[in-house]
Amino acid sequence: MFLDSEILLFSILYLLISGCIVYPPVEFISSGLTISSIFSSFLKSENEHFILYHIKRSIITLFIYSLLPLAYIIGLWFFNYSEEIISIWSTDKSLLWQLFTNSCFIFPLLALYQIKTWSDDNWKNHPIAVNLSKFCNNNGTWLSVASDINVEFRRIDKICIQTNAVSKIIATENWILKVTPLTIFVAHQSDATFNACHTDTHSISPDNSRQVQYVTIEVKSARDNVPSFNIRINTSDFKDLQDRLARPISILPNVLVHKSLMDKFVDTFKEVVKENPLYNTQEVS
Known part of the structure; x- marks a missing residue:
C-alpha cells in the first residue's frame, strides 16, 4: 500500500512537470526552463534565420513531447520501481497499462520517422514549408517566401x-x-x-x-x-x-x-448604472 502511494505521488509530480514542459508557466520561462532556452545553442538566433529557427524548434519540440511517456517509465526505474515496471507486462495487468508502456517506445520512433519525412528534400514536407509554399508565385519555392519573411522579421x-x-x-x-x-x-x-x-x-x-x-x-x-x-x-x-x-x-x-x-x-459605468435600483416618483400637489 505504501509503495502504491509512492508511485501515485511520483505520477502526480511527473504530470505536473510534464504540463510545465508542454505549457511552461511564468516561473519556468523566467528561469530559462523552456525548450527554446535549453536548446538555444542548437537553434541559434531567431532574428537571423527566423523560418529555419522555428523549423528546428518544432522538430525538437515534437521529439521532446514524444519522450515524455518514456521518461515516466525511466523515472520509475531510476527510483527503484523496476519490479513494478516488469510486472506491467505481465498478463494479470490491465490492457490499458500494457498499451501505455508499449506506446512509450513507439512514440519516439514515430516522432523520428516524422522528422525524417519532414527533412526530405530540404524540409519541403515540413508543415511550415507547406504553409509557405501556398504563397509561391510563378516558379518560386517556399525558400523564396521564407527569405522574404526572414528579411522583414529583421x-x-x-x-x-x-x-x-x-x-x-x-x-x-x-x-x-x-x-x-x-x-x-x-x-x-x-x-x-x-x-x-x-x-x-x-x-x-x-x-x-x-x-x-x-x-x-x-x-x-x-x-x-x-x-x-x-x-x-x-x-x-x-x-x-x-x-x-x-x-x-x-x-x-x-x-x-x-x-x-x-x-x-464607459462600459463599466454603464454596467454599474444598470445595477442601480429603480424608483417611481409622484409629484404631490
Whole structure:
C-alpha cells in the first residue's frame, strides 16, 4: 500500500512537470526552463534565420513531447520501481497499462520517422514549408517566401505579441504570422481580411489583479488552399496590431472591444448604472 502511494505521488509530480514542459508557466520561462532556452545553442538566433529557427524548434519540440511517456517509465526505474515496471507486462495487468508502456517506445520512433519525412528534400514536407509554399508565385519555392519573411522579421518596425506561453503573433510589413509549437500559420496582408468575431472578459488577469479582455480575430486569406486561423490577443494590444496591419480589423456588430482605458470605464459605468435600483416618483400637489 505504501509503495502504491509512492508511485501515485511520483505520477502526480511527473504530470505536473510534464504540463510545465508542454505549457511552461511564468516561473519556468523566467528561469530559462523552456525548450527554446535549453536548446538555444542548437537553434541559434531567431532574428537571423527566423523560418529555419522555428523549423528546428518544432522538430525538437515534437521529439521532446514524444519522450515524455518514456521518461515516466525511466523515472520509475531510476527510483527503484523496476519490479513494478516488469510486472506491467505481465498478463494479470490491465490492457490499458500494457498499451501505455508499449506506446512509450513507439512514440519516439514515430516522432523520428516524422522528422525524417519532414527533412526530405530540404524540409519541403515540413508543415511550415507547406504553409509557405501556398504563397509561391510563378516558379518560386517556399525558400523564396521564407527569405522574404526572414528579411522583414529583421526589421525593427515589426510587432510581436506573446499571446500565451507557447504561441505568439508577429506582424511585419507584408505578413502576419501565428507561431505555435509545431508550425506557423501564415497570411499575406494584401489578400487577407481581419474580423474581430468574439471577446471574453475576465475579472482577474494572469499578470495582475485587474480586469482583462481578450479579442479573437479571424484571419482569412483570399488565396486558395490557405486555411483561415484565429488569433486571440489582449485588447490592450489591439491598437498596436491594427497600426501594423495594412488592412483594418472589422469588428462585428455584436462584438464590444475595449480599445482604450476610457472604453473600459464607459462600459463599466454603464454596467454599474444598470445595477442601480429603480424608483417611481409622484409629484404631490
